Structures are given as structure tokens and as C-alpha cells.
Amino acid sequence: xxxxxxxxxxxxxxxxxxxxxxxxxxxxxxxxxxxxxxxxxxxxxxxxxxxxxxxxxxxxxxxxxxxxxxxxxxxxxxxxxxxxxxxxxxxxxxxxxxxxxxxxxxxxxxxxxxxxxxxxxxxxxxxxxxxxxxxxxxxxxxxxxxxxxxxxxxxxxxxxxxxxxxxxxxxxxxxxxxxxxxxxxxxxxxxxxxxxxxxxxxxxxxxxxxxxxxxxxxxxxxxxxxxxxxxxxxxxxxxxxxxxxxxxxxxxxxxxxxxxxxxxxxxxxxxxxxxxxxxxxxxxxxxxxxxxxxxxxxxxxxxxxxxxxxxxxxxxxxxxxxxxxxxxxxxxxxxxxxxxxxxxxxxxxxxxxxxxxxxxxxxxxxxxxxxxxxxxxxxxxxxxxxxxxxxxxxxxxxxxxxxxxxxxxxxxxxxxxxxxxxxxxxxxxxxxxxxxxxxxxxxxxxxxxxxxxxxxxxxxxxxxxxxxxxxxxxxxxxxxx
Amino acid sequence: xxxxxxxxxxxxxxxxxxxxxxxxxxxxxxxxxxxxxxxxxxxxxxxxxxxxxxxxxxxxxxxxxxxxxxxxxxxxxxxxxxxxxxxxxxxxxxxxxxxxxxxxxxxxxxxxxxxxxxxxxxxxxxxxxxxxxxxxxxxxxxxxxxxxxxxxxxxxxxxxxxxxxxxxxxxxxxxxxxxxxxxxxxxxxxxxxxxxxxxxxxxxxxxxxxxxxxxxxxxxxxxxxxxxxxxxxxxxxxxxxxxxxxxxxxxxxxxxxxxxxxxxxxxxxxxxxxxxxxxxxxxxxxxxxxxxxxxxxxxxxxxxxxxxxxxxxxxxxxxxxxxxxxxxxxxxxxxxxxxxxxxxxxxxxxxxxxxxxxxxxxxxxxxxxxxxxxxxxxxxxxxxxxxxxxxxxxxxxxxxxxxxxxxxxxxxxxxxxxxxxxxx
Numbered sequence: 053x054x055x056x057x058x059x060x061x062x063x064x065x066x067x068x069x070x071x072x073x074x075x076x077x078x079x080x081x082x083x084x085x086x087x088x089x090x091x092x093x094x095x096x097x098x099x100x101x102x103x104x105x106x107x108x109x110x111x112x113x114x115x116x117x118x119x120x121x122x123x124x125x126x127x128x129x130x131x132x133x134x135x136x137x138x139x140x141x142x143x144x145x146x147x148x149x150x151x152x153x154x155x156x157x158x159x160x161x162x163x164x165x166x167x168x169x170x171x172x173x174x175x176x177x178x179x180x181x182x183x184x185x186x187x188x189x190x191x192x193x194x195x196x197x198x199x200x201x202x203x204x205x206x207x208x209x210x211x212x213x214x215x216x217x218x219x220x221x222x223x224x225x226x227x228x229x230x231x232x233x234x235x236x237x238x239x240x241x242x243x244x245x246x247x248x249x250x251x252x253x254x255x256x257x258x259x260x261x262x263x264x265x266x267x268x269x270x271x272x273x274x275x276x277x278x279x280x281x282x283x284x285x286x287x288x289x290x291x292x293x294x295x296x297x298x299x300x301x302x303x304x305x306x307x308x309x310x311x312x313x314x315x316x317x318x319x320x321x322x323x324x325x326x327x328x329x330x331x332x333x334x335x336x337x338x339x340x341x342x343x344x345x346x347x348x349x350x351x352x353x354x355x356x357x358x359x360x361x362x363x364x365x366x367x368x369x370x371x372x373x374x375x376x377x378x379x380x381x382x383x384x385x386x387x388x389x390x391x392x393x394x395x396x397x398x399x400x401x402x403x404x405x406x407x408x409x410x411x412x413x414x415x416x417x418x419x420x421x422x423x424x425x426x427x428x429x430x431x432x433x434x435x436x437x438x439x440x441x442x443x444x445x446x447x448x449x450x451x452x453x454x455x456x457x458x459x460x461x462x463x464x465x466x467x468x469x470x471x472x473x474x475x476x477x478x479x480x481x482x483x484x485x486x487x488x489x490x491x492x493x494x495x496x497x498x499x500x501x502x503x504x505x506x507x508x509x510x511x512x513x514x515x516x517x518x519x520x521x522x523x524x525x526x527x528x529x530x531x532x533x
Numbered sequence: 534x535x536x537x538x539x540x541x542x543x544x545x546x547x548x549x550x551x552x553x554x555x556x557x558x559x560x561x562x563x564x565x566x567x568x569x570x571x572x573x574x575x576x577x578x579x580x581x582x583x584x585x586x587x588x589x590x591x592x593x594x595x596x597x598x599x600x601x602x603x604x605x606x607x608x609x610x611x612x613x614x615x616x617x618x619x620x621x622x623x624x625x626x627x628x629x630x631x632x633x634x635x636x637x638x639x640x641x642x643x644x645x646x647x648x649x650x651x652x653x654x655x656x657x658x659x660x661x662x663x664x665x666x667x668x669x670x671x672x673x674x675x676x677x678x679x680x681x682x683x684x685x686x687x688x689x690x691x692x693x694x695x696x697x698x699x700x701x702x703x704x705x706x707x708x709x710x711x712x713x714x715x716x717x718x719x720x721x722x723x724x725x726x727x728x729x730x731x732x733x734x735x736x737x738x739x740x741x742x743x744x745x746x747x748x749x750x751x752x753x754x755x756x757x758x759x760x761x762x763x764x765x766x767x768x769x770x771x772x773x774x775x776x777x778x779x780x781x782x783x784x785x786x787x788x789x790x791x792x793x794x795x796x797x798x799x800x801x802x803x804x805x806x807x808x809x810x811x812x813x814x815x816x817x818x819x820x821x822x823x824x825x826x827x828x829x830x831x832x833x834x835x836x837x838x839x840x841x842x843x844x845x846x847x848x849x850x851x852x853x854x855x856x857x858x859x860x861x862x863x864x865x866x867x868x869x870x871x872x873x874x875x876x877x878x879x880x881x882x883x884x885x886x887x888x889x890x891x892x893x894x895x896x897x898x899x900x901x902x903x904x905x906x907x908x909x910x911x912x913x914x915x916x917x918x919x920x921x922x923x924x925x926x927x928x929x930x931x932x933x934x935x936x937x938x939x940x941x942x943x944x945x946x947x948x949x950x951x952x953x954x955x956x957x
Contacts, residue, residue, distance in 0.1 A: 070815040260730065264792060285560045289565070298843075312868060394756060
């Protein structure tokens with residue numbers, strides 16, 4: 053039978069399966085007598101089944117229609133079988149598409165997944181009872197188990213169920229033999245989809261239900277519109293940029309990082325996942341002594357890259373120390389610590405930062421303009437985690453526009469660049485690769501690494517910060533002498 | 534913190550009630566004002582003023598929407614694929630699975646990489662959360678949650694804790710311990726409390742704060758130590774399914790996607806919804822920032838993945854094919870942002886060329902839906918978690934003794950002979 057159009061069967065009970073409508077459209081196309089899949093009458097045991105299609109024809113049609121290759125067409129076909137739009141005539145319990153001469157048929161729309169009624173256990177009970185009437189002992193083991201369960205908890209309506217089953221059986225007998233066989237196949241396929249045998253993957257399993265019913269319209273109260281109006285007004289006033297500029301920036305980013313992307317360029321010496329050799333990771337540890345050339349190159353891409361890499365930040369810190377402007381970076385780090393730290397310690401951290409960096413005569417006084425200092429000091433009366441935001445941005449911009457440029461031209465950076473390693477690409481033979489695979493070792497747990505880091509930090513803190521006032525007074529005394 | 538983070542006053546005296554609170558900057562009759570979130574709500578909930586009806590409000594909102602589209606169109610001078618014409622094409626890729634992590638007894642719902650580039654945490658439907666060393670495929674830690682459907686899990690930046698949650702409506706943080714005999718559930722900290730299931734969680738730049746999204750339509754920022762709610766984000770009208778924090782450089786924002794087909798960008802400081810995009814035709818399952826932070830990609834049940842540019846304030850690319858009709862459940866970018874890995878509900882993973890919009894690879898191999906795809910922190914591999922209860926770590930296959938010509942020839946041979954069976 054040919055289905056000529058798809059009516060909207062609603063998605064009321066299949067809220068997370070927007071794909072079903074699309075599958076239905078494809079099935080409709082496949083059914084077209086002229087441009088659809090070739091159908092033939094097949095003889096199965098004694099009866100003839102009309103409109104049967106072979107697996108390989110389905111794959112060929114899909115591959116042709118969507119211009120894909122055989123593997124993809126087969127995957128799509130399997131999904132259609134799994135959803136129950138096409139069902140296998142042989143081996144009916146395995147809902148996959150076999151790209152050979154195995155036979156399939158289109159399922160009748162009555163049994164399609166997107167119908168308006170729930171698949172209910174009552175119907176399943178009636179179906180199993182009907183099969184039991186026809187031939188005792190015909191149920192599979194898992195079906196028998198389910199039947200027993202249903203008998204137990206649907207006992208109160210069991211008479212109704214048996215009566216329905218008998219009626220359906222009698223009505224079925226009055227049909228012509230081929231029609232009956234076809235209907236039996238369709239019904240059986242429907243239940244394989246909705247009550248899958250144990251151990252098989254069910255396409256009907258769509259995961260967790262959503263809270264909100266997609267078919268319910270949102271109530272349009274005044275505040276609904278007012279909120280939209282406020283939001284859109286804000287959107288309109290928001291500054292935006294020309295498409296050419298922003299898209300250009302996206303493309304520039306990709307081009308800059310092209311050689312650093314392991315999916316586009318091989319990483320040197322070799323990717324640990326491919327050769328089972330972890331040199332790549334050892335060379336790129338967060339606090340390694342000599343970084344690799346690629347890593348140093350990334351520091352030149354943007355100031356953010358330099359700061360995000362612990363080794364880069366350490367190098368930058370060294371440079372700033374030589375220039376006696378280390379307090380900027382220290383202030384920025386302290387602000388980050390405040391922003392992302394625990395809520396409990398926030399107030400005292402803010403006070404500490406004020407005393408160390410912002411107060412008059414502070415040991416590590418930072419140079420920010422009057423207005424920002426004003427806002428910050430006022431905010432510190434009621435500290436919250438973003439109280440130092442303005443000052444932090446100011447200092448960040450200062451470092452980015454001034455210190456960063458000088459750092460890239462400084463001897464510290466040039467020294468690091470010169471010492472950076474450029475490892476050779478590995479060339480392993482087959483036997484070496486096998487050995488590597490056998491010698492995979494676990495690495496130090498991050499927990500241990502963190503303990504080591506804390507110990508190091510404690511040592512650094514013990515050596516104390518540079519007190520600028522002391523240094524200045526020393527210089528003064530030297531001058532006097 | 535790039536130049537784009539505008540220095541708006543985010544904390545201070547509200548223009549209406551004069552209390553010191555986090556402020557939202559909105560516009561009244563084209564004048565910028567700073568109201569606290571309570572005053573904004575009160576303003577929205579005023580009854581109808583004289584001469585206003587629902588219809589007048591509706592028409593006003595429609596005219597404003599049209600005006601917004603007009604403003605956006607003014608600056609739309611070029612399409613992505615036009616600019617991308619000058620870039621060389623990538624050709625077809627060959628991907629290979631290098632590790633298969635077996636051990637979950639049920640569907641794997643979520644996974645996350647550790648910053649050490651080799652450890653993974655994954656959570657599954659039966660309530661188990663496992664920490665693996667993906668390189669050696671050893672299981673290092675395992676936790677059994679008291680609920681099923683653990684839909685969210687995240688690794689802490691320090692690598693010393695994991696956060697997970699799901700149908701228990703909570704997000705709990707488990708500090709990891711080296712002692713094998715210790716029961717990790719004993720030291721668990723319950724951090725987030727929502728009124729419906731937890732769909733996604735993420736640590737911010739430290740172990741001390743967590744951002745969560747929930748089926749109750751809200752996102753929230755929590756302090757881990759005290760469990761205190763720091764900020765909540767309201768604006769979605771249906772379940773929020775996914776969120777992603779902006780890369781540290783670009784400031785304090787994050788993007789969330791939900792079942793109301795909207796992707797919203799939020800300011801973490803004030804809780805304000807800064808931008809919103811509604812071009813998808815169905816639920817948005819996953820959102821991910823482009824590595825530079827100026828754009829983000831979404832994967833949705835309508836079988837498309839889309840790229841939205843934040844500065845130009847519009848959708849700039851759609852990644853779809855007629856033959857792909859099943860929803861995308863998870864997306865992630867490669868390190869340079871050139872490739873977009875997307876896991877679909879038809880058990881496949883498609884790899885897209887972000888700039889040109891073409892597909893460069895398709896991977897088969899999973900036997901059930903792909904629920905989660907993430908690229909490792911150094912970009913060397915990507916891991917896919919699936920409902921077939923396995924996790925697979927895959928890389929791009931190249932000949933060792935790197936010769937591009939050989940690789941091109943190999944991929945051409947594969948194309949012509951049609952041998953693309955990656956069932957391994």
C-alpha cells in the first residue's frame with residue numbers, strides 16, 4: 053500500500069524526537085511508486101507478501117537520494133528500521149538493516165512512533181494474550197516473563213483483556229489470509245520496537261523527559277511582554293561590530309593557531325595517543341624548565357596566552373622583577389584569587405590586597421589613576437568579589453599595552469626563545485610501537501602534584517616580597533655616601 | 534579580559550531603591566539606568582498602566598524586534614563562507630579510535646577531561662561516576678551516587694576533585710583521594726540545590742566555585758566551601774540543557790542553551806542576560822565557545838549545529854546535511870577552532886570544517902547514541918561517551934614519518950574504494 057501524504061500526528065508523547073517528522077518525509081519518498089524503492093512480491097513460506105523490498109535496494113536508494121556513501125546510507129537505514137518505519141521479514145527481532153537480499157516492508161502509519169496515543173501496557177497484554185490463544189507456548193521467554201508480570205499487576209482488568217484478545221482474534225480470522233499475515237507481521241514489528249527484547253538497543257529510548265511540555269503555549273501576560281521589551285531595548289543599544297570585522301577575527305584566530313592544532317599538524321615529537329610515547333607531555337609540563345619552541349611561539353600570539361601558561365607567566369614575572377614593576381602582576385594575580393576564591397576568605401583577602409597594593413605608602417603600591425582608585429576605595433567599604441574589577445582591568449590593560457611589548461623585545465624573552473627545545477619527530481618501527489604500547493605507565497596523580505606545588509609556594513612566600521620602600525631608602529643612603 | 538568587557542558599573546547603589554546590590558544596566562526610553570534585579574522584576578510585574586493593553590504591549594514588542602533585526606542587518610556585510618573562500622580546504626580526514634574505556638554498566642551520559650590531558654571523569658545512568666587514566670585505560674577512582682541518571686560531571690581545575698549531579702537535583706563535589714580504601718562518598722560536599730534535575734555543571738577558574746544549569750530553567754553560581762548561592766540566572770522559559778564558560782581571557786560571561794530553542798549569554802557578575810539567539814528549530818542540547826571566546830557553537834535536536842558570532846550579534850553558519858536527520862547531542866571545537874566535532878543520536882560523530890561549512894569526517898563505531906564529545910585540553914585527541922556504555926578516545930590517523938602526500942593519497946584511495954568501515 054502506498055502512503056501519499058503525512059498528516060500531523062502530533063509529538064505529544066515524543067517530545068524529544070524532532071527527527072521523526074523528517075524520517076516520515078523520507079519514508080514517504082521511498083514509498084513513491086515511480087521514484088521510490090523497487091518493490092516486489094515475495095513468496096514467504098506458502099503465502100505471497102506484496103510490496104517487499106530488499107536491504108540492498110534500500111541502501112542504494114538512500115545513497116543515491118542523499119548522495120552519500122554506502123556506509124552512511126546503511127547507518128540511516130538502520131535507524132529507520134530501529135524506529136519501526138521499516139521492519140524486517142526475516143530475523144524480526146534484530147532491528148538493523150542488512151545490505152543484502154534480506155526482505156523488509158514499510159510499516160503502516162497506524163503503527164508509526166509519532167502517534168497520538170501512548171504505548172500502553174494494556175495493549176501489550178492484549179497482544180500477548182492474543183498470541184497465546186492462537187498457539188499456546190508461542191511466546192518467547194522474555195515475552196512470557198512480561199506476560200506473567202502483566203497478569204499479576206493487571207489482574208483487576210484481566211477479564212477485559214482476555215475478552216479483547218478473543219475479539220481481535222476472531223476479527224483477524226475473518227480477514228483474508230494474506231491480509232492477516234501482513235497485519236500479524238506489522239503488529240509483531242510494532243511490539244518489537246516498543247517492547248524490545250532484553251539486551252537490544254531501543255531507539256524509543258530517548259532519555260530523560262523534559263520538564264516543560266513543548267506543545268503548551270507560554271502564557272502571554274503583561275510582564276511577559278514587558279520583559280521582552282526591556283531585553284530587546286538593551287540589545288538594540290548594545291554596540292555591535294560589522295560582520296566582516298568579526299568574521300575576519302575568527303578566521304585570523306584559526307590561521308594563527310593552525311600549526312598548533314594537533315588535528316591539523318602533527319605535534320612534535322609525536323602524539324602520545326598514537327605512538328604511546330609520552331615525551332610530548334613531559335616536554336610540555338606546566339612548570340618545565342625549558343619550554344618547547346611551539347609553546348614560546350604561543351606566548352607571542354596574545355597577552356592572555358602568556359598569562360594563562362604558568363611557564364610563560366613565570367618568565368614574565370622574571371622580566372618584571374628586573375624592571376622593578378613586579379607589583380602589577382602580583383596585584384592582578386591577587387585580584388584573580390579574590391574573584392575565584394572561596395566566599396569565606398573574601399573579605400580578609402580584599403583587606404590584605406588594599407594594605408599591600410592600594411593604601412598610601414603600601415609596600416607594593418600600584419599606579420592607577422585617581423578615578424579608579426576612588427571607585428575602588430569606596431567599594432572596599434562593602435567588599436564583594438568584583439570590587440577590584442575596575443582596578444584589575446586598568447592594570448591588565450597597562451601590562452598588555454606597555455610591559456608585554458617590552459617583554460617580547462627583552463633579553464629575558466630572547467634568552468628563553470634561544471634555549472627553547474625543538475624536538476625531532478619520532479620514527480618508530482612496528483616492533484618499537486608494540487613495545488611502547490606494552491610499556492604504558494600511569495602518571496603522577498594531580499593530587500600529589502598539587503601537594504608539591506603547595507610546598508613550593510610556601511617556600512617562595514617565606515622568602516618575602518620585595519619591599520620597595522626599603523630598596524629606595526638603601527639607594528638613597530648609597531647616594532649620600 | 535579583553536577590550537570587549539565593558540566597564541559597566543556592576544555593583545553599587547540602585548537608581549531606584551538606592552541599596553548597594555549587583556546592578557543590571559537596562560534602558561528606559563533610550564536612557565541607560567542601573568537597577569538592581571529586584572527593581573527590574575518589580576518594574577516588569579507592574580499591572581497595565583493607563584492606556585496600555587496586552588495588545589499594545591505586544592505590538593510594541595514586535596516593533597522593537599523588527600528594529601533589532603534592522604540594526605543587525607545594517608552591519609551584516611559579508612557571509613562566513615564568502616570570506617572563507619580564500620582559505621585552503623582541508624580534504625577528508627581519517628580518524629582512528631585509540632582507546633576504548635569499558636567499565637560502565639549502563640549508558641554513559643557525560644564526561645570531562647582533567648587539565649593534565651590524560652585523565653577523564655565519566656558518569657552514567659546507573660549512578661556510577663568513574664575517574665579513568667585514559668592513557669593506560671586504568672580506573673583510578675569510582676563513586677556511586679545515591680541517584681540514577683547522573684547527567685552532569687566535571688573535573689576540577691586542580692585535578693583533585695570532581696563534581697556530579699543529576700536526578701537528585703543537586704550538584705555534589707567529591708574530593709579525590711589517593712587512598713584506595715577510602716570511601717569517597719564520605720567527604721562529599723553538597724553544593725548546588727535546584728528544584729529540578731541538574732543538566733550540566735562546570736567549575737570556574739578555580740576549585741572554589743561551580744556553575745550549574747538545571748531542568749527548572751535556571752543557571753546558578755555556587756560557592757563550594759559553604760554551598761552558598763552567589764548568583765542566579767533567570768531568563769530561559771524551559772529546561773536549560775547545557776552551559777559553557779567563556780575562555781578565561783574574555784571575561785566573566787557564559788553561554789547556556791535550553792529547550793526553549795534559545796542560547797543566552799550571561800554576565801556572571803550581575804546575573805543579567807546580555808545576548809540571546811533564537812534561530813534553532815528545536816531543543817539546544819549543547820553549547821560550546823569558540824577558543825577565542827568571540828563566538829560559540831550549538832548542537833540541537835533539529836539535526837543542525839550553528840555558529841553564532843557574539844560581536845556581530847548574529848548566526849553566521851549552519852552545519853547540516855540532508856542526510857543527517859537525527860539530533861546533535863554534543864559539540865566541541867578543536868584547539869585552533871577550525872574543526873567542530875559533533876556527536877549525534879544516530880550513533881555517529883561528524884567532524885565539520887567550521888569556516889567552510891563542509892564535513893571532513895564521519896565516524897561510526899558506537900552502538901548507541903553518542904551523548905558527549907570533548908576534545909582534550911591540549912587538543913591531541915577527543916573522547917566520545919555513548920549510551921552503549923563505552924568511551925572512545927580518537928585521534929586523526931596519519932602515517933608516522935609525516936608525509937602529507939602519502940596521507941592525501943591514502944584518503945583518496947579510501948574515497949574511491951568506499952572503504953570507510955571504522956567499526957573497531
